[in-house]
C-alpha cells in the first residue's frame with residue numbers, strides 16, 4: 504500500500520439546509536485513512552475558502568474538497584486553478600449544481616467512498632468579467648434573483664421559488680446586444696445564461712446538452728416573457744426540455760460579449776456579482792482537475 508496523500512476539506516458551516524449533519528464525524532468515519540492524510544478547515548467568512556484552497560495547494564495537497572454548495576465549490580475551485588491539486592466535492596448546499604452535473608453522490612458517505620477510490624479528470628472553467636465560474640453564470644432575471652437571494656435569510660427550495668415568483672412580478676426585461684459567433688442579436692432579454700455545466704442546481708437544466716469538457720460555452724438566450732411563458736420555461740427547466748422550447752435559443756462558442764444601455768444584474772455560480780453594462784465571458788478549456796465518477800469523465 505502507498506503512502507497516504509494530502510487532502511484538505513474546506514467546510515462552509517453556513518451552507519445548506521441540513522445543518523444537523525455532523526460532517527467532521529462523517530469524514531473521520533468514512534474516509535480511507537490509508538489513502539488520504541487529511542485536514543479539516545472551516546471557513547470564517549465569504550471568500551475565505553479561496554484563500555484556504557490556495558494555501559492547501561501550496562502545502563502540497565493532492566486533493567482539496569469543497570464541503571458546501573455551489574458558492575463554496577466556486578471559491579475553492581478558483582483557488583485551485585493553475586495548481587496541481589484536484590477539486591473534490593462533498594455536496595452540502597441547497598442546489599449542488601456542479602456536484603449533480605458531475606454525478607457526485609449527494610449522500611455524503613457515498614461521496615466519501617468516491618474520494619477513497621478517486622478517478623481524476625479535467626473540466627473547463629469560465630469567467631464573466633473576470634469572475635470565475637464552473638457551473639453557470641447569467642445576466643438579467645437570474646442575476647436579479649441571485650441578488651434577492653443574497654439579501655434573504657431564508658434558504659431551501661420552497662423559499663427560493665417564492666422569491667422567484669415575487670421578483671418576476673416586478674421584473675422589466677432590458678434591451679441588450681449579444682455578440683456570439685460573429686452574430687449580433689439585439690432584443691429585450693429576460694435572461695442571457697452561460698452554461699459550462701448543464702444545470703443551475705436542484706436539477707433545473709438551463710442547457711441540458713452542455714458538456715463540461717468540450718471547451719465550449721452553451722449560451723441560452725431567453726427573450727421577454729409573460730407569465731404563461733415563464734411557467735412553460737420553469738417546466739422546461741425541471742423536465743430537461745428547455746432546448747425543445749421555442750422560448751429559448753442556444754449557441755455554443757468559446758467567447759461571448761453582451762452590451763446594454765441600462766446596467767444589468769449578473770451572477771457567477773448563483774452568487775450575485777454586481778451590475779454592469781458590458782460583459783465578456785471567456786472559456787478556459789480543461790483548466791481544473793476534479794474527482795468524479797469514472798463514467799462521467801472522458
Ligand SMILES: Nc1ncnc2c1ncn2[C@@H]1O[C@H](COP(=O)(O)OP(=O)(O)OP(=O)(O)O)[C@@H](O)[C@H]1O
Pocket residue numbers: 515516517518519520546547548549550551571572573574575576578595596597598599600658704773774
Ligand atoms: N463562515 C462563513 N460565514 C458566512 N458566510 C460564509 C462563510 N463561509 C462561506 N460563506 C459564504 O456562504 C455563501 C453560501 O455558500 P454555498 O453556496 O456553499 O451554500 P448554499 O447557498 O447553501 O448552497 P447552494 O449554492 O448549492 O444553493 C457563499 O457565498 C460563501 O461565500
